[in-house]
Amino acid sequence: MSVNTFGHLFRVTTWGESHGPALGATVDGCPPGIPLDEAAIQHWLDKRRPGQNRFTTQRQEPDAVRILSGVFEGRTTGTPIQLMIENTDQRSKDYGDIARQFRPGHADITYHQKYGLRDYRGGGRSSARETAARVAAGGVARAALAVLAPGLTITGYMVRMGSRALDRSRFDAAAIGENPFWLPDAAAVEDWADYLDGLRKSGNSVGAVIEVLAQGVPPGLGAPVYGKLDGDLAAAMMSINAVKGVEIGEGMAAAELTGTENADEMRMGNDGQPVYLSNHAGGILGGISTGQDVVVRFAVKPTSSILTPRQTIDTGGNPVDLITKGRHDPCVGIRAVPVGEAMMACVLLDHLLLDRGQTGGVRGRIG
Numbered sequence: 001m002s003v004n005t006f007g008h009l010f011r012v013t014t015w016g017e018s019h020g021p022a023l024g025a026t027v028d029g030c031p032p033g034i035p036l037d038e039a040a041i042q043h044w045l046d047k048r049r050p051g052q053n054r055f056t057t058q059r060q061e062p063d064a065v066r067i068l069s070g071v072f073e074g075r076t077t078g079t080p081i082q083l084m085i086e087n088t089d090q091r092s093k094d095y096g097d098i099a100r101q102f103r104p105g106h107a108d109i110t111y112h113q114k115y116g117l118r119d120y121r122g123g124g125r126s127s128a129r130e131t132a133a134r135v136a137a138g139g140v141a142r143a144a145l146a147v148l149a150p151g152l153t154i155t156g157y158m159v160r161m162g163s164r165a166l167d168r169s170r171f172d173a174a175a176i177g178e179n180p181f182w183l184p185d186a187a188a189v190e191d192w193a194d195y196l197d198g199l200r201k202s203g204n205s206v207g208a209v210i211e212v213l214a215q216g217v218p219p220g221l222g223a224p225v226y227g228k229l230d231g232d233l234a235a236a237m238m239s240i241n242a243v244k245g246v247e248i249g250e251g252m253a254a255a256e257l258t259g260t261e262n263a264d265e266m267r268m269g270n271d272g273q274p275v276y277l278s279n280h281a282g283g284i285l286g287g288i289s290t291g292q293d294v295v296v297r298f299a300v301k302p303t304s305s306i307l308t309p310r311q312t313i314d315t316g317g318n319p320v321d322l323i324t325k326g327r328h329d330p331c332v333g334i335r336a337v338p339v340g341e342a343m344m345a346c347v348l349l350d351h352l353l354l355d356r357g358q359t360g361g362v363r364g365r366i367g
Helices: 038-048 092-098 108-115 128-148 173-178 186-201 229-238 251-256 333-359
Strands: 011-016 022-028 065-069 081-086 153-161 208-215 243-248 266-268 274-276 294-300 310-313 319-322
Touching (some): 022 128, 038 128, 208 333, 243 251
Antiparallel strands (some): 022 081, 153 208
16 A cells, blocks of 8 residues: 545645655646646745755755646646656765665654565655645645636745754744744844754754644635644644644644633624634634634654664664754755645645535525
């Protein structure tokens, strides 16, 4: 069994390895007639592209996407869309020393135990490079959402990096795209940079927490029990390489609240729609969107490939001390921001199409 596909109606299959000739995605189920070209997808890939500053891997990949099928005269045809991104700056020799050694904290050992062999060149499918294909597919989803739900926006940003946390009282959305950390607080950027520089120069790495906010999500997306919107969002975010935890709304912090604190009270608005007085649920109740902002957070572990010696074993079971050479992100969470946005876009479009197929957009009246 090989599970490389996600989604129900909007289905994405990613393929390729970190050090292979190319990687990409096959997108099936995109509605026909959506305006789409390579530039529209490239815009999002450029946000994730490595080597743009000293805080990410210095692997120089243009991540130039090619659309091989599914688009004719600038519009989707409704047939499978094949996306390809060539790898141009592989340095597989950097990984020769670990061909028989397992990097601690990495998927090397589990891939070996499951399959009996592994692509040690950058980790193959377990490499964060696989996420470029997701961002490309997310570009297709965003193009479709722009037509089907034109008021919907998706914004990702970092809320924690190691011991540094966002002060939400200083939240400034305008700052997000103006610094390498996607940090919505311009005044904190210098401190975060000094902190990560120290870790990077010492051969260490650090984890991060990313928050993805979807605004303008229509109510009614998702279905009870096994078709929950938050269930699919959690699965999508958890599938991203290096993610170890996902929260919706208050998430784990909800366990600290009382019922009176946690319940999102409501009143009727002047437009005949409910107005919520808070959003502890993260825009989803019973697995179905409320029309509020959908709020998802995910935790990214520290990069496992570091220059600090670590104890491990080799394929013969012998103890060794390992230093991982090569070009690696000191905080892989930085480039996870556009990946989280892409996964949000794919899941929301998938559920929009599911809802359209089941209900035709019909909604229950209030009042």
